Amino acid sequence: MRRFEGKSIILTGAATGIGAATARYLAREGARLMLIDRSEAVKEVAAEVGGFAFVCDLASDLAPTDIADEARSLFDGVDVLVNNAGVGGARPLSETSDEFLDNILNINLRSTIRLIREIEPILRRPGGVIINTGSTLGLAGTPNMVAYGVSKGGIAQLTRQLAAELGPAGIRVNAVAPGVIETRLNTDRIHHDEYYQCSFISAAPTRTYGQPEDIAAAVAFLASDEARFISGQILAVDGGWLEARHPPRNL
Secondary structure: OOOOOOOEEEEEOOOOHHHHHHHHHHHHOOOEEEEEEOOOOHHHHHHHHOOEEEEOOOOOOOHHHHHHHHHHHHOOOEOEEEEOOOOOOOEOHHHOOHHHHHHHHHHHHHHHHHHHHHHHHHEOOOOOEEEEEOOHHHOOOOOOEHHHHHHHHHHHHHHHHHHHHHHHHOOEEEEEEEOOEOOOOOHHHHHHOHHHHHHHHOOOOOOOOEOHHHHHHHHHHHHOHHHOOOOOOEEEEOOOHHHHOOOOOOO
16 A cells, blocks of 8 residues: 555645655655646646646745645645745845845745645644755754745744644644755755865765655655654754764865
């Protein structure tokens, strides 16, 4: 029996990288998927995994209600909501414009809160699951990452708050906090930026970086019944960087 046979899952940010890998992983486990992204490429992923594609900008005013209405038309209830969509960006505080700040906070944090608010009424009770995508950079101070770090730190606290609020209704809420993952956006820094390699890859106890499938596996675990007694947790998937980072002695 596949872990998500017959279960309905909404996944945002599903067109590329971690989101696309998670869609493929959950589909192999039998999930019925509604895949959301602002990129038309999400349609290709949906066709590949046999899911439903919904193209929209999560930061738009109508996105949460439109997504909830579409979910109601597709499913008789939602088992899992995976909030994976997000944007990055590195700037020191002195160069963090209001526009830059608003964009990151709106997409990474505000849109997540708004979508959860709309989907929560149609989550299974008991048994519903919410999984948010944070970051290790939202759990540790890092130079030049004020807007991004604060947005992902907000995701961590949102996860704790909702675990407390929704737990009595039988809804679990957890988050994954990826470390360095080899996606299209990270490839150049992983392989060519010496400072990045020293700070994030060589400093991780495993001395390596992860793959999108590593995050997909963590999401699948937290969404499954195997994690039925886990809620309010931020699972760092980072090769040990957050808790035990140390540079090699020969640097």
